[in-house]
Amino acid sequence: MYLKNMFSYFxxxxxxxxxxxxxCYTHDCLKAITFILQTQPxxxxxxxxxxxxxxxxxxxxxxxxxxxxxxxxxxxxxxGTKGLASALQLLLKHHVEIEEINIxxxxxxxxxxxxxxxxxVENISNYRYIRPIQIYEYIYAIYENLDYxxxxxxxxxxxxxxxxxxxxxxxxxxxFKEDPNSAIMSAYTRLEDIVRxxxxxxxxxxxLLEQAFCSDxxxxxxxxxxxxxxxxSTATGRLxxxxxxSFRNERAHSExxxxxxxxxxxxxxxxxLYLLESEAIQRIE
Numbered sequence: 001m002y003l004k005n006m007f008s009y010f011x012x013x014x015x016x017x018x019x020x021x022x023x024c025y026t027h028d029c030l031k032a033i034t035f036i037l038q039t040q041p042x043x044x045x046x047x048x049x050x051x052x053x054x055x056x057x058x059x060x061x062x063x064x065x066x067x068x069x070x071x072x073x074x075x076x077x078x079x080g081t082k083g084l085a086s087a088l089q090l091l092l093k094h095h096v097e098i099e100e101i102n103i104x105x106x107x108x109x110x111x112x113x114x115x116x117x118x119x120x121v122e123n124i125s126n127y128r129y130i131r132p133i134q135i136y137e138y139i140y141a142i143y144e145n146l147d148y149x150x151x152x153x154x155x156x157x158x159x160x161x162x163x164x165x166x167x168x169x170x171x172x173x174x175x176f177k178e179d180p181n182s183a184i185m186s187a188y189t190r191l192e193d194i195v196r197x198x199x200x201x202x203x204x205x206x207x208l209l210e211q212a213f214c215s216d217x218x219x220x221x222x223x224x225x226x227x228x229x230x231x232x233s234t235a236t237g238r239l240x241x242x243x244x245x246s247f248r249n250e251r252a253h254s255e256x257x258x259x260x261x262x263x264x265x266x267x268x269x270x271x272x273l274y275l276l277e278s279e280a281i282q283r284i285e
Contacts, residue, residue, distance in 0.1 A: 020114040022069040026083035029071035030155045037094050046091050048100040051108045069112050085142035086152050101127040166274035180263035187270045188248045206241050213237025223280040
């Protein structure tokens with residue numbers, strides 16, 4: 001009853017509220033699915049729309065209704081078949097409920113032209129689900145297993161989470177795609193400058209960060225964090241020194257050209273240092 005009411009809510013609205021994504025190319029359709037998975041907080045259901053070996057998707061989220069065009073296929077070994085297996089794996093990986101229905105060739109053509117009417121969509125919602133379930137057969141035909149991680153991470157969009165980026169390096173985040181290695185090195189240099197100004201120190205790199213954030217038996221750091229004890233605060237400070245030793249020093253002493261994935265991870269590590277630095281409390285003498 002809940003599902004029927006949900007379909008009724010979405011499909012009684014005008015068809016202009018449906019967002020059409022993807023093209024006739026399988027890769028574009030896979031990118032469209034990962035876009036939905038990454039941007040929608042909750043996906044209610046995915047319907048696999050099938051007709052004579054061609055497949056499209058109707059995906060219903062809490063906020064939107066999407067149609068993914070028929071860039072997928074089955075019944076022969078090709079990109080469309082591999083793409084269908086990948087699309088199903090991605091949806092299952094995100095715990096999306098999937099059902100399959102058969103639609104007419106006429107509806108598939110209208111779907112690909114982004115011209116489904118409200119009546120068309122409402123009729124689709126009332127079609128019977130295919131039984132027995134074939135979803136897993138489409139996957140097994142390609143991968144011979146149900147490993148939802150296999151070969152599919154590349155379809156996710158590689159974007160920095162801008163809403164988490166410290167404002168002091170937001171400009172570098174915007175330049176990251178163009179030259180990630182330069183953006184990363186600039187972020188290290190800028191962080192040193194910020195800490196040096198706050199500490200009024202002439203030290204550099206690890207020595208500067210130890211003075212600012214790390215206490216030991218001989219000296220007390222100039223800054224601390226609001227944590228349970230001095231040891232915990234120094235442990236946080238050691239994140240700065242260890243990241244500089246592990247990553248920054250390598251860049252300072254040699255030419256570095258890391259793969260994109262490693263650059264993403266490193267930039268997010270530096271961003272965390274900026275966020276922690278903003279939370280540090282100067283000690284009162």
